[in-house]
Amino acid sequence: MTPLRNLLSHNHFWRQLRNLQGEGFYSAYDRIRLWSRILKTPPVITESLSDRAPVAVHTLTYHRDYLTAIWALKSFYHYSGVSYPLIIHLQGRTNSRMIARLSGHFPNAVLITQAQADVDAKRWLTECGYPRLLEARHSSIMMMKLIDFNIICHTASLLAIDSDVIFFRRPDELLRVVDQPPDKDLFMHDTASWYNISEDQAITDLRITLAPRVNCGVMLLSRDERRLARCEDYLAHPSVSRPSSFIEQTMYALYASEQDRVGYLPDNYYVSPGSTSLALSNLVCRHYAGPSRQLLTDEGIPGLIRTGFLEEILN
Numbered sequence: 001m002t003p004l005r006n007l008l009s010h011n012h013f014w015r016q017l018r019n020l021q022g023e024g025f026y027s028a029y030d031r032i033r034l035w036s037r038i039l040k041t042p043p044v045i046t047e048s049l050s051d052r053a054p055v056a057v058h059t060l061t062y063h064r065d066y067l068t069a070i071w072a073l074k075s076f077y078h079y080s081g082v083s084y085p086l087i088i089h090l091q092g093r094t095n096s097r098m099i100a101r102l103s104g105h106f107p108n109a110v111l112i113t114q115a116q117a118d119v120d121a122k123r124w125l126t127e128c129g130y131p132r133l134l135e136a137r138h139s140s141i142m143m144m145k146l147i148d149f150n151i152i153c154h155t156a157s158l159l160a161i162d163s164d165v166i167f168f169r170r171p172d173e174l175l176r177v178v179d180q181p182p183d184k185d186l187f188m189h190d191t192a193s194w195y196n197i198s199e200d201q202a203i204t205d206l207r208i209t210l211a212p213r214v215n216c217g218v219m220l221l222s223r224d225e226r227r228l229a230r231c232e233d234y235l236a237h238p239s240v241s242r243p244s245s246f247i248e249q250t251m252y253a254l255y256a257s258e259q260d261r262v263g264y265l266p267d268n269y270y271v272s273p274g275s276t277s278l279a280l281s282n283l284v285c286r287h288y289a290g291p292s293r294q295l296l297t298d299e300g301i302p303g304l305i306r307t308g309f310l311e312e313i314l315n
Protein backbone atom coordinates (compact mmCIF):
# COMPACT_ATOMS: atom_id res chain seq x y z
CA MET A 1 0.00 0.00 0.00
CA THR A 2 1.39 3.41 -1.00
CA PRO A 3 1.84 6.09 1.70
CA LEU A 4 -1.06 8.09 0.23
CA ARG A 5 -3.44 5.12 0.18
CA ASN A 6 -2.39 4.20 3.69
CA LEU A 7 -3.11 7.77 4.83
CA LEU A 8 -6.50 7.83 3.09
CA SER A 9 -7.49 4.46 4.52
CA HIS A 10 -7.38 6.00 8.00
CA ASN A 11 -9.33 9.11 6.99
CA HIS A 12 -12.95 9.06 8.17
CA PHE A 13 -14.35 11.11 5.27
CA TRP A 14 -12.47 9.09 2.65
CA ARG A 15 -13.85 5.86 4.08
CA GLN A 16 -17.34 7.40 4.02
CA LEU A 17 -16.93 8.28 0.35
CA ARG A 18 -15.67 4.82 -0.52
CA ASN A 19 -18.59 3.21 1.31
CA LEU A 20 -21.03 5.39 -0.64
CA GLN A 21 -19.33 4.50 -3.91
CA GLY A 22 -19.56 0.81 -3.05
CA GLU A 23 -23.24 1.04 -2.19
CA GLY A 24 -24.12 3.40 -5.03
CA PHE A 25 -25.10 7.03 -4.43
CA TYR A 26 -28.76 6.58 -5.40
CA SER A 27 -29.13 3.50 -3.21
CA ALA A 28 -27.48 5.30 -0.32
CA TYR A 29 -29.79 8.29 -0.80
CA ASP A 30 -32.90 6.08 -0.75
CA ARG A 31 -31.62 4.22 2.31
CA ILE A 32 -30.85 7.37 4.28
CA ARG A 33 -34.20 8.90 3.33
CA LEU A 34 -35.99 5.76 4.57
CA TRP A 35 -33.96 5.51 7.78
CA SER A 36 -34.53 9.22 8.47
CA ARG A 37 -38.31 8.86 8.61
CA ILE A 38 -37.96 7.81 12.25
CA LEU A 39 -36.66 11.31 13.04
CA LYS A 40 -40.17 12.75 12.57
CA THR A 41 -41.52 10.72 15.48
CA PRO A 42 -41.82 11.99 19.08
CA PRO A 43 -39.28 11.18 21.79
CA VAL A 44 -39.51 8.12 24.01
CA ILE A 45 -39.51 9.00 27.69
CA THR A 46 -37.72 6.26 29.59
CA GLU A 47 -37.21 5.94 33.32
CA SER A 48 -34.07 7.47 34.80
CA LEU A 49 -31.33 4.96 35.50
CA SER A 50 -31.40 3.66 39.04
CA ASP A 51 -29.82 0.73 40.86
CA ARG A 52 -33.32 -0.12 42.06
CA ALA A 53 -34.63 -0.67 38.53
CA PRO A 54 -35.24 -4.38 37.78
CA VAL A 55 -33.78 -4.10 34.29
CA ALA A 56 -32.08 -1.63 31.97
CA VAL A 57 -31.78 -1.68 28.17
CA HIS A 58 -28.29 -1.49 26.64
CA THR A 59 -27.45 -0.95 22.99
CA LEU A 60 -24.17 -0.42 21.13
CA THR A 61 -24.22 1.77 18.05
CA TYR A 62 -21.96 3.96 15.94
CA HIS A 63 -22.16 6.73 13.37
CA ARG A 64 -23.22 4.51 10.44
CA ASP A 65 -26.14 2.79 12.14
CA TYR A 66 -27.41 5.06 14.90
CA LEU A 67 -30.57 5.75 12.87
CA THR A 68 -31.36 2.04 12.77
CA ALA A 69 -30.70 1.94 16.51
CA ILE A 70 -33.48 4.50 16.89
CA TRP A 71 -35.80 2.22 14.86
CA ALA A 72 -34.78 -0.76 17.01
CA LEU A 73 -35.36 1.03 20.30
CA LYS A 74 -38.55 2.81 19.32
CA SER A 75 -40.11 -0.38 17.96
CA PHE A 76 -39.18 -2.15 21.21
CA TYR A 77 -40.57 0.55 23.50
CA HIS A 78 -43.71 0.98 21.39
CA TYR A 79 -44.71 -2.68 21.33
CA SER A 80 -43.57 -3.47 24.85
CA GLY A 81 -45.28 -0.47 26.44
CA VAL A 82 -42.52 -0.25 29.07
CA SER A 83 -40.19 2.59 29.98
CA TYR A 84 -37.10 0.66 31.12
CA PRO A 85 -34.01 2.83 31.68
CA LEU A 86 -31.82 3.06 28.58
CA ILE A 87 -28.04 3.16 28.16
CA ILE A 88 -26.69 3.87 24.67
CA HIS A 89 -23.02 2.98 24.18
CA LEU A 90 -21.44 4.91 21.30
CA GLN A 91 -18.59 3.20 19.51
CA GLY A 92 -16.04 5.12 17.50
CA ARG A 93 -16.40 8.60 16.06
CA THR A 94 -19.37 10.74 17.11
CA ASN A 95 -20.55 14.18 16.06
CA SER A 96 -22.88 16.80 17.47
CA ARG A 97 -25.78 15.88 15.16
CA MET A 98 -25.64 12.22 16.18
CA ILE A 99 -25.54 13.12 19.88
CA ALA A 100 -28.33 15.68 19.49
CA ARG A 101 -30.60 13.23 17.66
CA LEU A 102 -30.10 10.40 20.13
CA SER A 103 -30.54 12.76 23.10
CA GLY A 104 -33.61 14.31 21.52
CA HIS A 105 -35.33 11.00 20.86
CA PHE A 106 -34.34 9.44 24.20
CA PRO A 107 -33.98 12.42 26.54
CA ASN A 108 -33.58 10.35 29.72
CA ALA A 109 -31.11 7.88 28.24
CA VAL A 110 -27.51 7.68 29.40
CA LEU A 111 -25.20 8.22 26.41
CA ILE A 112 -21.63 6.98 26.81
CA THR A 113 -19.05 7.96 24.20
CA GLN A 114 -16.15 5.69 23.45
CA ALA A 115 -13.69 8.30 24.69
CA GLN A 116 -15.39 8.24 28.07
CA ALA A 117 -15.86 4.46 28.03
CA ASP A 118 -12.19 3.83 27.15
CA VAL A 119 -11.02 5.68 30.25
CA ASP A 120 -13.54 3.99 32.54
CA ALA A 121 -12.97 0.50 31.12
CA LYS A 122 -9.18 0.76 31.27
CA ARG A 123 -9.29 1.91 34.88
CA TRP A 124 -11.80 -0.77 35.91
CA LEU A 125 -10.07 -3.64 34.11
CA THR A 126 -6.65 -2.58 35.38
CA GLU A 127 -7.88 -2.35 38.97
CA CYS A 128 -9.48 -5.80 38.67
CA GLY A 129 -6.35 -7.30 37.12
CA TYR A 130 -7.91 -8.31 33.79
CA PRO A 131 -5.16 -7.66 31.19
CA ARG A 132 -6.59 -10.13 28.65
CA LEU A 133 -9.96 -8.41 28.66
CA LEU A 134 -8.24 -5.06 28.26
CA GLU A 135 -6.26 -6.29 25.26
CA ALA A 136 -9.32 -7.98 23.72
CA ARG A 137 -11.34 -4.79 24.07
CA HIS A 138 -8.58 -2.90 22.28
CA SER A 139 -8.44 -5.36 19.37
CA SER A 140 -12.14 -6.26 19.03
CA ILE A 141 -14.90 -3.66 18.85
CA MET A 142 -17.54 -6.19 19.82
CA MET A 143 -15.90 -6.65 23.22
CA MET A 144 -17.53 -3.37 24.23
CA LYS A 145 -20.81 -5.28 24.16
CA LEU A 146 -19.44 -7.69 26.74
CA ILE A 147 -17.19 -5.52 28.91
CA ASP A 148 -18.89 -2.12 28.85
CA PHE A 149 -22.41 -3.50 29.25
CA ASN A 150 -21.38 -5.49 32.32
CA ILE A 151 -19.28 -2.75 33.89
CA ILE A 152 -22.11 -0.23 33.61
CA CYS A 153 -24.89 -2.65 34.62
CA HIS A 154 -26.08 -2.03 38.18
CA THR A 155 -29.64 -3.24 37.70
CA ALA A 156 -30.79 -6.76 38.55
CA SER A 157 -31.04 -7.70 34.85
CA LEU A 158 -29.57 -6.46 31.58
CA LEU A 159 -31.55 -6.40 28.33
CA ALA A 160 -29.32 -6.00 25.27
CA ILE A 161 -30.78 -5.04 21.88
CA ASP A 162 -28.62 -4.75 18.76
CA SER A 163 -29.10 -1.81 16.44
CA ASP A 164 -30.08 -4.15 13.55
CA VAL A 165 -33.14 -5.59 15.32
CA ILE A 166 -36.72 -4.61 14.45
CA PHE A 167 -39.67 -5.47 16.70
CA PHE A 168 -43.07 -6.22 15.18
CA ARG A 169 -45.05 -7.41 18.23
CA ARG A 170 -45.08 -7.27 22.00
CA PRO A 171 -42.02 -9.15 23.40
CA ASP A 172 -43.73 -10.80 26.35
CA GLU A 173 -40.76 -13.04 27.18
CA LEU A 174 -38.61 -9.96 27.81
CA LEU A 175 -41.17 -8.26 30.04
CA ARG A 176 -41.66 -10.92 32.69
CA VAL A 177 -38.34 -9.93 34.24
CA VAL A 178 -40.05 -7.17 36.24
CA ASP A 179 -42.17 -9.63 38.23
CA GLN A 180 -40.08 -12.77 37.90
CA PRO A 181 -36.30 -12.55 37.28
CA PRO A 182 -35.32 -15.25 34.76
CA ASP A 183 -33.62 -18.39 36.05
CA LYS A 184 -31.85 -18.65 32.69
CA ASP A 185 -30.02 -16.16 30.50
CA LEU A 186 -32.19 -15.75 27.41
CA PHE A 187 -30.65 -15.59 23.93
CA MET A 188 -31.90 -15.71 20.36
CA HIS A 189 -31.56 -19.07 18.59
CA ASP A 190 -29.00 -18.67 15.81
CA THR A 191 -28.95 -20.55 12.51
CA ALA A 192 -25.65 -22.21 13.50
CA SER A 193 -23.06 -22.09 16.27
CA TRP A 194 -21.06 -19.00 15.37
CA TYR A 195 -18.26 -19.10 17.94
CA ASN A 196 -14.50 -18.64 18.05
CA ILE A 197 -14.15 -22.13 19.49
CA SER A 198 -15.73 -25.43 18.48
CA GLU A 199 -17.93 -27.41 20.83
CA ASP A 200 -15.31 -30.20 20.88
CA GLN A 201 -12.56 -27.73 21.80
CA ALA A 202 -14.69 -26.27 24.56
CA ILE A 203 -15.16 -29.73 26.11
CA THR A 204 -11.56 -30.84 25.66
CA ASP A 205 -9.73 -27.62 26.55
CA LEU A 206 -12.14 -25.78 28.86
CA ARG A 207 -14.29 -28.64 30.16
CA ILE A 208 -17.40 -26.72 29.18
CA THR A 209 -20.29 -28.26 27.28
CA LEU A 210 -20.97 -25.34 25.01
CA ALA A 211 -24.65 -24.76 24.25
CA PRO A 212 -25.30 -24.51 20.49
CA ARG A 213 -26.56 -21.60 18.41
CA VAL A 214 -26.45 -18.79 20.98
CA ASN A 215 -27.11 -15.44 19.31
CA CYS A 216 -26.67 -12.17 21.20
CA GLY A 217 -28.79 -9.88 18.99
CA VAL A 218 -31.38 -9.73 21.77
CA MET A 219 -30.47 -11.15 25.17
CA LEU A 220 -31.76 -10.89 28.71
CA LEU A 221 -29.17 -11.58 31.40
CA SER A 222 -29.13 -11.60 35.16
CA ARG A 223 -26.48 -9.35 36.65
CA ASP A 224 -23.48 -11.50 37.55
CA GLU A 225 -20.24 -10.00 38.83
CA ARG A 226 -18.39 -13.29 38.13
CA ARG A 227 -19.00 -13.15 34.37
CA LEU A 228 -16.05 -10.93 33.46
CA ALA A 229 -13.69 -12.77 35.80
CA ARG A 230 -14.40 -16.04 33.99
CA CYS A 231 -14.15 -14.34 30.60
CA GLU A 232 -10.64 -13.23 31.58
CA ASP A 233 -9.84 -16.92 32.08
CA TYR A 234 -11.41 -17.98 28.76
CA LEU A 235 -9.20 -15.52 26.90
CA ALA A 236 -6.13 -17.55 27.85
CA HIS A 237 -7.28 -19.94 25.09
CA PRO A 238 -5.86 -18.75 21.72
CA SER A 239 -9.00 -19.64 19.78
CA VAL A 240 -11.30 -17.78 22.17
CA SER A 241 -9.09 -14.67 22.15
CA ARG A 242 -8.89 -14.52 18.35
CA PRO A 243 -10.30 -11.14 17.20
CA SER A 244 -13.53 -11.76 15.31
CA SER A 245 -17.14 -10.68 15.01
CA PHE A 246 -18.11 -13.52 17.34
CA ILE A 247 -15.67 -13.06 20.22
CA GLU A 248 -18.17 -11.56 22.66
CA GLN A 249 -20.88 -14.04 21.60
CA THR A 250 -18.42 -16.86 22.26
CA MET A 251 -17.80 -15.71 25.80
CA TYR A 252 -21.44 -15.03 26.62
CA ALA A 253 -22.17 -18.58 25.44
CA LEU A 254 -19.24 -20.08 27.34
CA TYR A 255 -20.20 -18.47 30.63
CA ALA A 256 -23.92 -19.21 30.41
CA SER A 257 -23.11 -22.79 29.39
CA GLU A 258 -20.66 -23.26 32.25
CA GLN A 259 -23.27 -21.99 34.71
CA ASP A 260 -26.01 -24.07 33.09
CA ARG A 261 -27.95 -20.87 32.45
CA VAL A 262 -28.53 -20.97 28.68
CA GLY A 263 -32.13 -20.35 27.75
CA TYR A 264 -33.54 -19.56 24.32
CA LEU A 265 -36.17 -17.09 23.28
CA PRO A 266 -38.89 -18.57 21.03
CA ASP A 267 -38.12 -18.90 17.34
CA ASN A 268 -40.34 -15.93 16.52
CA TYR A 269 -37.40 -13.92 17.84
CA TYR A 270 -36.02 -14.59 14.41
CA VAL A 271 -32.49 -14.90 13.04
CA SER A 272 -31.90 -15.86 9.41
CA PRO A 273 -29.18 -15.09 6.85
CA GLY A 274 -31.66 -14.57 4.03
CA SER A 275 -35.19 -13.58 3.11
CA THR A 276 -38.05 -15.40 4.74
CA SER A 277 -41.47 -16.60 3.68
CA LEU A 278 -42.71 -15.99 7.23
CA ALA A 279 -45.11 -13.10 7.67
CA LEU A 280 -43.45 -10.33 9.66
CA SER A 281 -46.66 -10.04 11.67
CA ASN A 282 -45.94 -13.53 13.05
CA LEU A 283 -42.53 -12.47 14.35
CA VAL A 284 -41.83 -10.73 17.64
CA CYS A 285 -38.64 -9.34 16.14
CA ARG A 286 -35.96 -10.07 13.59
CA HIS A 287 -32.22 -9.68 13.94
CA TYR A 288 -30.91 -8.49 10.56
CA ALA A 289 -27.34 -9.65 11.12
CA GLY A 290 -24.57 -10.55 8.71
CA PRO A 291 -25.79 -11.50 5.20
CA SER A 292 -29.34 -10.34 6.00
CA ARG A 293 -28.25 -6.78 6.84
CA GLN A 294 -29.52 -5.36 3.52
CA LEU A 295 -32.95 -6.79 4.36
CA LEU A 296 -33.18 -4.37 7.26
CA THR A 297 -33.69 -1.67 4.63
CA ASP A 298 -35.49 -3.79 2.02
CA GLU A 299 -37.82 -5.73 4.34
CA GLY A 300 -37.65 -4.79 8.02
CA ILE A 301 -38.25 -1.06 8.11
CA PRO A 302 -40.71 -1.05 5.17
CA GLY A 303 -42.60 -3.95 6.77
CA LEU A 304 -42.79 -2.10 10.06
CA ILE A 305 -44.07 1.02 8.31
CA ARG A 306 -46.78 -0.99 6.56
CA THR A 307 -48.13 -2.07 9.95
CA GLY A 308 -48.97 1.56 10.67
CA PHE A 309 -46.16 1.86 13.21
CA LEU A 310 -45.27 5.45 12.33
CA GLU A 311 -48.88 6.61 12.48
CA GLU A 312 -49.37 4.84 15.82
CA ILE A 313 -46.46 6.52 17.54
CA LEU A 314 -47.30 9.91 16.02
CA ASN A 315 -50.82 9.79 17.48
